[in-house]
Amino acid sequence: MSFPWAKHYEPKQPLMRWLDEKLPMPRLVYNAIGAGYPVPRNLNYFWNFGVLAGAALVIQIVTGVVLAMHYAANAGVAFGSVESIMRDVNAGWFLRYAHANGASMFLAVVYIHIGRGLYYGSYKAPREMVWLLGVVIFLLMMATAFMGYVLPWGQMSFWGAQVITGFFSAIPLVGETIRVWLLGGFAPDNAALNRFFSLHYLLPFVIAGVIILHIWALHIPGSNNPTGVDVKGEQDTVPFHPYYTAKDGVGVGVFFLVFALLIFFSPNLLGHPDNYIEANPLSTPAHIVPEWYFLPFYAILKSFTADFILPAKLWGVVAMFGSILLLFFLPWLDSSPVRSANYRPTYRWFLLVLLIDVLVLGYVGGAEATARNVMIGQIAAAYYFAHFLIILPLVSAAEKPRPLPNSITEAVLAKHGGTSPAQTAMAG
Amino acid sequence: MATADDMIPPGENPAPYHEEAHDPRRRDFINIAAVSFAGVGAVAIVLPLINQMNPSADVLAQSTTEVDISKIEPGQAIVASFRKQPLFVRNLTPKEIGEADAVAVSSLRDPQTLEQRTKAGKKNWLITLGVCTHLGCVPLGAREGENRGPFGGYFCPCHGSAYDTAGRIRQGPAPKNLAVPDYNFTSDTVVTVG
Numbered sequence: 001m002s003f004p005w006a007k008h009y010e011p012k013q014p015l016m017r018w019l020d021e022k023l024p025m026p027r028l029v030y031n032a033i034g035a036g037y038p039v040p041r042n043l044n045y046f047w048n049f050g051v052l053a054g055a056a057l058v059i060q061i062v063t064g065v066v067l068a069m070h071y072a073a074n075a076g077v078a079f080g081s082v083e084s085i086m087r088d089v090n091a092g093w094f095l096r097y098a099h100a101n102g103a104s105m106f107l108a109v110v111y112i113h114i115g116r117g118l119y120y121g122s123y124k125a126p127r128e129m130v131w132l133l134g135v136v137i138f139l140l141m142m143a144t145a146f147m148g149y150v151l152p153w154g155q156m157s158f159w160g161a162q163v164i165t166g167f168f169s170a171i172p173l174v175g176e177t178i179r180v181w182l183l184g185g186f187a188p189d190n191a192a193l194n195r196f197f198s199l200h201y202l203l204p205f206v207i208a209g210v211i212i213l214h215i216w217a218l219h220i221p222g223s224n225n226p227t228g229v230d231v232k233g234e235q236d237t238v239p240f241h242p243y244y245t246a247k248d249g250v251g252v253g254v255f256f257l258v259f260a261l262l263i264f265f266s267p268n269l270l271g272h273p274d275n276y277i278e279a280n281p282l283s284t285p286a287h288i289v290p291e292w293y294f295l296p297f298y299a300i301l302k303s304f305t306a307d308f309i310l311p312a313k314l315w316g317v318v319a320m321f322g323s324i325l326l327l328f329f330l331p332w333l334d335s336s337p338v339r340s341a342n343y344r345p346t347y348r349w350f351l352l353v354l355l356i357d358v359l360v361l362g363y364v365g366g367a368e369a370t371a372r373n374v375m376i377g378q379i380a381a382a383y384y385f386a387h388f389l390i391i392l393p394l395v396s397a398a399e400k401p402r403p404l405p406n407s408i409t410e411a412v413l414a415k416h417g418g419t420s421p422a423q424t425a426m427a428g
Numbered sequence: 429m430a431t432a433d434d435m436i437p438p439g440e441n442p443a444p445y446h447e448e449a450h451d452p453r454r455r456d457f458i459n460i461a462a463v464s465f466a467g468v469g470a471v472a473i474v475l476p477l478i479n480q481m482n483p484s485a486d487v488l489a490q491s492t493t494e495v496d497i498s499k500i501e502p503g504q505a506i507v508a509s510f511r512k513q514p515l516f517v518r519n520l521t522p523k524e525i526g527e528a529d530a531v532a533v534s535s536l537r538d539p540q541t542l543e544q545r546t547k548a549g550k551k552n553w554l555i556t557l558g559v560c561t562h563l564g565c566v567p568l569g570a571r572e573g574e575n576r577g578p579f580g581g582y583f584c585p586c587h588g589s590a591y592d593t594a595g596r597i598r599q600g601p602a603p604k605n606l607a608v609p610d611y612n613f614t615s616d617t618v619v620t621v622g
Contacts (some may be wrong), residue, residue, distance in 0.1 A: 159565065163586065166563035170603075185487045186511040187564075195481070282507055282514045282558075284566040288586050302587055304601060307537065311603035313562055369588040 002219065005234040007035045032219065038237035039244055040225035042412050046120075047223070047244075048251030049113035054211065055252055056106035061204050063099040064148075071151065073197035075190040078153035079278040097267040098259075103145050104270045105259050107293035110138065119351060121228050121339030126221040128331040133214040135327045137207055142324075144203040145293065147196040150188070154275030155285050161188040161196070163288060167301075170317040187281055227411045228339025229404055236408040287368060295365030296358050297323060300384065302369060303377040319381065326388050333388055336396035338404065346399045347392075354387045492622035494614070497553065505570040507558060510609060510621050514558030516570045516582070517619070520593060525551060527580065528594035538605045542594040545608050555611055555619065556595040560584040562602035567591060582606065 009030040011017045020027055030036045070089050072081040085092035114134070117123055123131035146164055150157045165182055169175040184191030222231060231237055238244075262269065270292055274285045290298050297320050304316035341348040357380050364377035405411035452460065493510045495517055500506055505518035520528075528542040546553060558566050567582035567589070568574040577583025578599065579592035589600030596605040611621040 163563040163565065169564075180483060181481050183483075184481055185483050187513045187559075189487070189512055191484065191487065281512055282509060282566065284585065286585055288565065302601075305588075307603070312601045313603045316601060369586075374588075 002031065002036065003038045003222065003231065003234070003237065005237075006031070006038050007239060009034075009036055032215065033245075034241045035239040037219065037240040038231075038234075039223050039240050040231055040236060040408050041238045041243075042225050042227065042408050043223065043244065043247070044226055045247075045251060046112070046116040046226075048248050049109045049116060051248040052109040052251055052255050053106065053113055055255065056102060056109055057204065057207060057211070059102045060099065060106060061208075063095050063102060064201070064204065067095055067099055068201060071197075073151065073194050075153060075193050075279070078151065078193060082152045094263070097263045100271065101259065101262040101267060103148065104262070104291070104293065105255070107141065107145065109255070110141065111293070114138070115355070118354075119341045119348075120224055120226060121334075121336075121341070122224040123331045124334065124337075124339050125331065127218065127224060129217040130214060131331055132328060133210055133217055135324070137210050137214060138327075139324065140203055140207045140210065142294070144200060144207065145291070147200040147203070149291060150193065150196045151200065152275060153193060153279045155277045155279060155283075156272045156275040156288070158188055158279035158281065159284055159288050160290060161192060165192075167317045167320075170311070170314045172314070188279075189281075224339060225408055226340060226342065227405055227408055228343065229406075229408055229411070232407045232409075289366050292362070292366070295363075296361035297365070299361040299363075299365035299377045300381045302365070303374065303381040305374060319385075323381075323384060326385070330388065333392050334396050335393065336399065336401070338401040343402045343404055344395075344399060345402060346395050350387065350391050350395060354384070357383045357387070492620060495619045495621060496617060497619055498617035502552065504572075507570050508621075510557070514566050514570075515609070515621060516554075516556050516558045516595070516606070518554040518556075518570070518595075520552045520554055524580065524593035528592060528596075531592065531596075537597050537603070540594075540596060540605055545594055545596075545605070547613065550613065553619075554593075554595055555621070556606035556608055558582075559607065560586065560589055560602055561597065561604040561606065562587055562589050562600070567606070 009020070009027045011020050011026070016026060019025070027036075067085065070081065070085045070092060072078060082096070085096050087093075089095075117131065117134070146160070150161045161183075165179050165188065168182060169179040171178060180186060182192075183189070184195065222237075225231075272289065277285075289295070300323050301316040301320040304312045304319060306312055308315065310318075336344065336347070338344055341351055360376065360380045361384065364373050364380060367373045405414065491511055493508060493515070495506075495508045495515070497506075497517055497519070500517060500519045502519045503521045503524075505516055508515040508517060525542065533539045533541055542551060542554075545556075558570060560567050562584065563586060565584050565586035567584040569576035569582035569591075575583050575585075577590035579590050581591040581593045581595055581598075583590050584600065584602065587601050589602035590598050591602075591606055592598050594605075595608075597603070609621050611619050614620050
């Protein structure tokens, strides 16, 4: 599952040799993220974000397990226990702020990671399975983030749970029954809070499992690269360690700088003040909005306001889930054989428009439902679907790509002084 | 150790040696039966795992509520609690009843008359759940001074659904009228809901 020139694991220490015979775990690590994994030599900093997502998951699991030692999943005391973590538990404020902002950091790096995949065509053959598993991880993350947000049992927690479980009541005939079954009651209450806590604790480990599959599937073809051109020979790659462990280390440093700024200087920047009010089933906050990372999807949900054959509510829910499920079909919607958008002059512009479109959806998702905002949201939601279902297939059929470099090495050398590989080979 | 010389029991001969070998063979049947038996057992175990998610007995036990309506003047409404959900009890004014009756029922998204949504002879008592049928927010309009929306009934701040004076959906994304729970008047001033 690697290139033939990959370095072989040869333990020199007798203890490590002994271990390698009984349980070749160091060998597995060496071949997965060590010197035994050859990686294209031209990766830019956008390739840091997979490792950053992994680091964020570890932070969430460590802080989360510790928070669970102090949190009480009971509707009567949950809000108070979170306040006690903030005020009474030693360093509790730090753990909770790290966990709450860690979720935002996790989603942020994952969005950049997904954007990297879209720009450089990492979803295309032979890496479709890597992409599909990535979408599964994204869905699991959304479920985990939602259920985690319910646990503090503030007003936004409660009404978020009410609205999101309300999605299921849009299903014809059995919807309301499913909603009551999911909640274990007629409105979010103790039963719902307890099961959300249980699943919120479970799902990160499921995510970790799917990440292992994601990396496994990645290591069969090997990593993509900014040119999108396949690795042709040993001169195109460098070992993951020490080259990319060092480069990823830089990214991890920057990640922690941003993370520290959030935790120590504005820990509530991304939260909502209403969530510091205890859940009240009889009073809805004036303006319910999800966390920032759900806003574009929330905008799609909100943009269906009139019935068309099916009820508007069902359309909204179907479109919102559809906007993510659509990503499962992306490898087959884009038929262009060229991976990297650097060589796709038309697609590149449409991808920029898509990015702006998603940002507009994010704005509309958080804004009040005025007539103007609803209309902007409807146009932006329509464009989102049009990008994947109409523009992308047409562009990939009609576009004339720029000439690709013959190899990764040629592209790298052309960038640094313009010497051709032949000359370099002679000089070397 | 099986060898080629071993006796093959009758009825289990592989096809090339025995023309009458039928599919499934006896051994396949035992295999299918054993797996099916385990499968039925597995399904039987899944049932309680699914059922535990349903509302428990103590949640269902909270399913009736008595509401005292003696203090509600015409034009006023109160918010009570029913199954941990808000319950709107409104005493409609004659003007509000008139507005509700003036609407052509066929033009409504969820066609119902005010009569169908109230008890006979108690047309002024509009009792509905305070749960927007879109995604479950509590609509505004039951408390003093709240925005009652363009149709003078209730207005949901979450996604802008507007209900009229009979609690019927008139505008916005909600698919249904505000739900009318089962209830009856135990006296002129007390309503039992549920």
